[in-house]
Amino acid sequence: MSGPNKTYDPVQVTPLNADEVEAMVAAAQAAFAEATSTADLKAARLAHAGDRSPIALANREIGALPPQARKDAGARIGRARGAINAALKAREAEVVAAELERTLREERVDVTLPVALGPVGAVHPITGLMHLVEDVFVAMGWEVAEGPELEAEWLNFDALNFVPDHPARTMQDTLFVGPEGTNRVLRTHTSPVQARTMLTREPPIYVVCPGKVYRADEYDATHTPVFHQIEGLVVDRGITLAHLRGTLDHFARSMFGETRTRMRPNYFPFTEPSAEVDLLCFVCHGDSVGNPDRPCKTCRSEGWIEWGGCGVVNPRVLAACGIDPEEYSGFAFGMGVERTLMFRNNAEDMRDMVEGDVRFSRSLVGTAR
CATH class of the missing domain: 3.30.930.10 (Bira Bifunctional Protein; Domain 2)
Structure with a gap:
């Protein structure tokens, strides 16, 4: 029975490559920026921050690394996920504020108008x-x-x-x-x-x-x-x-x-x-x-x-x-x-x-x- 791999090179695990991780972050930030509604933003979140997103799949690869390589890879993925979540939170605040402003503008009610308090009747x-x-x-x-x-x-x-x-x-x-x-x-x-x-x-x-x-x-x-x-x-x-x-x-x-x-x-x-x-x-x-x-x-x-x-x-x-x-x-x-x-x-x-x-x-x- 062979022992644990102590010489495994993390660069050979493509999802954990620094350039690849940066590309995942950039793609997520671009998708969030393009979202103009909460529905669009939800779809972008699932695609770039969900359980089946590239960054989540890369995070699973950390377990395959030898002990001395896990720390660097984990820190790199953690920073990437933090950047993605920060971008998502910031864009979510912008989208919600824009939708609220649009709703208030479209459904504006003039509260100074008189209100009919009684039911409307009909000519007999x-x-x-x-x-x-x-x-x-x-x-x-x-x-x-x-x-x-x-x-x-x-x-x-x-x-x-x-x-x-x-x-x-x-x-x-x-x-x-x-x-x-x-x-x-x-x-x-x-x-x-x-x-x-x-x-x-x-x-x-x-x-x-x-x-x-x-x-x-x-x-x-x-x-x-x-x-x-x-x-x-x-x-x-x-x-x-x-x-x-x-x-x-x-x-x-x-x-x-x-x-x-x-x-x-x-x-x-x-x-x-x-x-x-x-x-x-x-x-x-x-x-x-x-x-x-x-x-x-x-x-x-x-x-x-x-x-x-x-x-x-x-x-x-x-x-x-x-x-x-x-x-x-x-x-x-x-x-x-x-x-x-x-x-x-x-x-x-x-x-x-x-x-x-x-x-x-x-x-x-x-x-x-």
Whole structure:
């Protein structure tokens, strides 16, 4: 068995050569200097100061040296590793400082600006839809007319040709406001605004009347005791039913896109002739009619959905409001805003519109202008 090697020349171990060690240090310092981010610097550290780096592998070679050569080689490798770690630490401080400065510059916040402390709300879909309807008719040259919600019984009924014993005057439909004998009601429709308009201005009249109305209705999925209407009134020379039909078709397309309307004969005291306006079902588009294989719950397989009422203004209404029915004629129409909103957005329960849940308003915020 041979003894330990006491004459081994450390110069013959290439990684421990002084020039080779200096080259390792220079390469590490150059790599650290080129690193511009913590990620780059991490990669450079692993390559030049990690467990598999050249300087670490050279350090392992020291054990193969004879005792008298280990001291010089160990000191040389130790100085080299110290220089590499010092360069790494210095460059790390520079890179971290540069990244912090860049972050502060890019994410700068002006702390002097006012801060919104409350949650952001949304325009209620009913309000937004009424604004949208107003825009449609203002673009046609019409005006927006408004009136009080507490109304005189004469304007709410008599001026509109409701006979004294008309069922709509009873407590079943109308909310009378005391004391008894004052003849004041919470308006059951926005038609009194039309009467006020005809009483206070001369024809031609082109107005749209949005507003809140009150009736003694049940509170369920399709009815509320307080709801909103949009009514329109035109009084001018030569106005016919054809003008009404064209206006309603334009109104329907503005609300629902490409659709069809139809008019069914009906009766209203303030118009003659009168009609109900129906929309082509937005679910089945009429395909469910006579087709038991494709029933439609929305229109009950009838193909049409009731939208509102309309007609030619009754000459008695014109006369009651001081307009000569021999010289002027007109038309009027009225639609429920809630029902229009349900058609536009496929809302199933009218109670969702009034229960104050802001999530409902935010979900239909697109209806606001």
